[in-house]
Amino acid sequence: MLISCSGDDGCHGGEAYNAFDWMAKNEVTDETCAIYRARGHDNGEACSAQLKCDNCDHNTKKCFAVDKHKIYHSDEYGKVSGEEKMMQEIYQRGPIACGVAVPPAMENYTHGIFNDTTGDTNIVHDISVVGFGVENGVKYWTVRNSWGSHYGEDGFIRVIRGINNIAIETDCAWATPKDTWTNDVRHESTKEELKEIEAVKEEIKAIKEEEKSKQSFLQIPKAKKACRVEKAFFKNGPKPEAVPAWEEIDQATLPDNWDWGNIDNVNYLSWNKNQHIPEYCGSCWAQGTTSSLADRFNILLKNKNPTPVGLNAQVIVNCEAGGDCEGGNPGGVWEFASDEGIPDSSCIQYVALDLSKQKEGHRRCEAIDKCRDCTWPPCDVGKTCLDKCWAVDYKHYYTSNYYDLRGAEKMKAEIYKNGPIGCGIEATDNFEKYTGGIYSEHIMFPQINHEIAVVGWGKDASTGEEYWLGRNSWGTYWGEYGFFKMAMHKNNLAIETDCTAGIPSFKKNRVDEDIARPHMELLRNKFIQ
Secondary structure: OHHHHOOOOHHHOOOHHHHHHHHHHOOEOOOOOOOOOOOOOOOOOOOOHHHHOEEEOOOOOOEEEOOOOEOEOEEEEEEEOOHHHHHHHHHHHOOEEEEEOOOHHHHOOOOOEEOOOOOOOOOOEEEEEEEEEEEOOEEEEEEEOOOOOOOOEOOEEEEEOOOOHHHOOOOEEEEEEOOOOOOOOEOOOOHHHHHHHHHHHHHHHHHHHHHHHOOOOOOOOOOOOOOEOOOOOOOOOOEOOOOOHHHHOOHHHOOOOEEOOOEOOEOOOOOOOEOOOOOOOOOHHHHHHHHHHHHHHHHHOOOOOOOOOOEOHHHHHHOOOOEEOOEEOHHHHHHHHHHOOEOEOOOOOOOOOOHHHHOOOOOOOOHHHOOEEEOOOOOOOOOOOHHHEEEOOOOOEEEEEEEEEOOHHHHHHHHHHHOOEEEEEOOOHHHHOOOOOEEOEOOOOOOOOEEEEEEEEEEOOOOOOEEEEEEOOEOOOOOEOOEEEEEOOOOEOOOOOOEEEEEEEOOOOOOOHHHHHHHHHHHHHHHHO
């Protein structure tokens, strides 16, 4: 959003201070409203209400701006420089953004404390300084870069501190967040914005009415478009644990409330997603599963990864690991994770397109479609610029076991022991309109058409009603910040009927990765030399 709407040069550059200044005076949205597309006002993505917060219809695939979405602001902001002042700012109020020079050795950094010996102080890049430390008597800054987790130390670099190496102590900016969440402050659309939103919605309604009118009264009504098979399956069969959770855990010992988003004030959940943008893609089958597996890695790592693990649903779509943008089978995702491993979300941006639409009819999933890096200049309008990109090696997130389950007792035991699970539901028109509370809807014969994640359960203190805590993939503007509560045991859109889960593992791929690495390095060197 910033590279399209703020006053800087978009994909051709800008300054952190200007960004903080703009966010203090204007609303900024999260990435479930406006996902990063590597395009700005300078190469094809002009600022608009729809660009700030987008949604796309699943039947007509028409897109429109969203009213009442969540907004964020910076509050106080300023500039800081020098080792001592930077340390105080980071310690007192959090990470800061700093301009740095980028000598060739920094681009090739892999680990350790970086110390440039060329004397380069020409600032061309912004990073985030998140901390500081000392190792073997050498002081350093802990720096988060924006080049993906395959770079450096899981996306971070440690830079020698106190000597203004790469000009890191010269030009920094800081900001504090303005509280817009306590009172759930949201965007108020202008009359013009509302007019545009309603015009698109009326167009969508007219298309649906026209389709309905073409059906004979004797015809069976056209089923709601499904992004998930009615029954998940494993092509090569399940790989269950020797002793499943529901045979190990005594139901009587389980608590009334369990939420992996708040276990002793710790949130183990991965970030929310929106499958509907920047175009409509029926990838729910990939979203619910990758989110659940990412959560389980965060639990496995005791939430001590440098940043929370988020797994790449676009790679799952690219490689058709169970389906595509027209829908799919969650079981295929767990099998793909077992056989190949899934990269994290920094490897490939979510573009909501099948591979054939990204690469002009080419459907074969290759290394560059799983994790890549690209070089300057920013891509021109109408071009993909994949000829300026190359495949890179990445951390593989595997599953050692995967299986299906159903029923409240098994679901509770599995969630409690191992973490969130993926489950199918029938996403009805009323469910799409959900805004909060415990949802229930009576359907005589529900037909599963959508995949969500179940992250816990609860019991209403006043009524005693039990419910599931679910996470959807429709953005934070939907439901309760992207989450929902669903009635347990009955009238719950079949949420307890067809669920899948897997055990996270860092076990290496059975294919020898050392064969692929030299080829990736050769491609990369072609562009940086």
